[in-house]
Amino acid sequence: MQTVLSVQNLQKSYGKKVALRGVTFAVQKGTCFGLLGPNGAGKSTTMKILTGIVGADGGTAHILGLNANHEQNAIRRQVGYVPQNITLYEKLSARDNLVFFGEMYGVHGQVLEQRIREVLDQTGLTSRAQDAIESFSGGMKRRINIAAALLHRPKLLILDEPTVGIDPQSRNHIFEMIRTLKAKGVTIIYSTHYMEEVEALCDDVAIIDQGNVVVQGTLKSLLSRFASKAVYVEAEAFEQLSLLPGDVQCERRDSGWVIETDDVMDTMKHILQQASKQRIELQALEMVRPSLESVFLTLTGTSLRD
Ligand SMILES: Nc1ncnc2c1ncn2[C@@H]1O[C@H](COP(=O)(O)OP(=O)(O)OP(=O)(O)O)[C@@H](O)[C@H]1O
Numbered sequence: 534m535q536t537v538l539s540v541q542n543l544q545k546s547y548g549k550k551v552a553l554r555g556v557t558f559a560v561q562k563g564t565c566f567g568l569l570g571p572n573g574a575g576k577s578t579t580m581k582i583l584t585g586i587v588g589a590d591g592g593t594a595h596i597l598g599l600n601a602n603h604e605q606n607a608i609r610r611q612v613g614y615v616p617q618n619i620t621l622y623e624k625l626s627a628r629d630n631l632v633f634f635g636e637m638y639g640v641h642g643q644v645l646e647q648r649i650r651e652v653l654d655q656t657g658l659t660s661r662a663q664d665a666i667e668s669f670s671g672g673m674k675r676r677i678n679i680a681a682a683l684l685h686r687p688k689l690l691i692l693d694e695p696t697v698g699i700d701p702q703s704r705n706h707i708f709e710m711i712r713t714l715k716a717k718g719v720t721i722i723y724s725t726h727y728m729e730e731v732e733a734l735c736d737d738v739a740i741i742d743q744g745n746v747v748v749q750g751t752l753k754s755l756l757s758r759f760a761s762k763a764v765y766v767e768a769e770a771f772e773q774l775s776l777l778p779g780d781v782q783c784e785r786r787d788s789g790w791v792i793e794t795d796d797v798m799d800t801m802k803h804i805l806q807q808a809s810k811q812r813i814e815l816q817a818l819e820m821v822r823p824s825l826e827s828v829f830l831t832l833t834g835t836s837l838r839d
Pocket residue numbers: 547550551552570571572573574575576577578579694726
């Protein structure tokens with residue numbers, strides 16, 4: 534494993550507002566790394582420090598062996614950054630925007646022409662190349678914004694909440710673009726407050742909350758260490774069903790109940806046995822998939838959706 538990005542104890546305040554309290558994490562080559570946290574957690578600030586848009590008050594960040602504090606020109610040649618807000622010229626066509634951004638990234642002439650064709654193909658927007666950006670949907674603009682960050686073939690792509698407020702078709706397209714880039718060896722940093730996106734895309738995750746990284750690890754390890762285990766059951770006479778000896782934590786969800794348990798298989802077996810003994814019909818009995826939502830709740834005591 535090769536570390537392409539390492540962040541040590543990053544600190545940042547805006548006036549009296551502390552945004553980062555000592556953020557530390559590392560990203561391995563060729564992985565998709567999710568930076569997951571609620572609004573205001575410090576995700577954008579971290580990314581802005583990595584890309585030299587704001588300076589850190591303390592701590593260090595190294596990208597591809599370069600220091601983010603004073604080697605930004607060299608970093609920019611190898612990193613693509615897609616900011617949270619769309620940065621395109623509305624009156625210009627998609628193609629002209631790409632020419633502008635390509636040249637800014639130091640790509641010119643025939644190479645740029647070729648790259649524009651390729652990234653338009655990747656976005657699925659080749660047929661709209663000559664249209665002004667102002668005629669695009671939010672999702673299409675976002676896809677072109679990502680394309681603009683790919684023209685110089687970055688080794689590392691940093692995306693800040695790329696799916697906020699876009700349609701499902703564009704979201705799927707962005708997911709496919711990310712998967713294809715990853716398959717080609719590009720390292721991805723993906724910031725979001727949608728845990729489902731991290732679950733769908735990322736290998737490693739850092740959960741960030743109130744300016745701190747609460748935990749970092751592989752998605753699998755976080756789910757198995759911190760997600761609560763539970764069973765979902767739907768039965769008309771649920772209250773009459775003698776579930777387990779001792780206390781069980783039950784809470785209502787949809788038309789049924791969620792039962793937290795350390796032993797999912799044993800709990801399911803017990804419910805089946807009891808239902809059959811008491812002649813109670815079950816409408817549903819299934820394992821609750823461990824989720825990052827419950828990891829977040831376990832580690833911070835609050836819901837990610839708050
Ligand atoms: N320019 C600024 N001036 C003052 N406070 C700021 C500024 N930028 C960010 N903050 C504050 O710093 C904290 C971290 O913000 P940041 O944008 O990094 O979080 P985030 O996780 O990206 O959230 P969001 O998804 O809402 O952008 C928040 O409390 C925010 O209000």
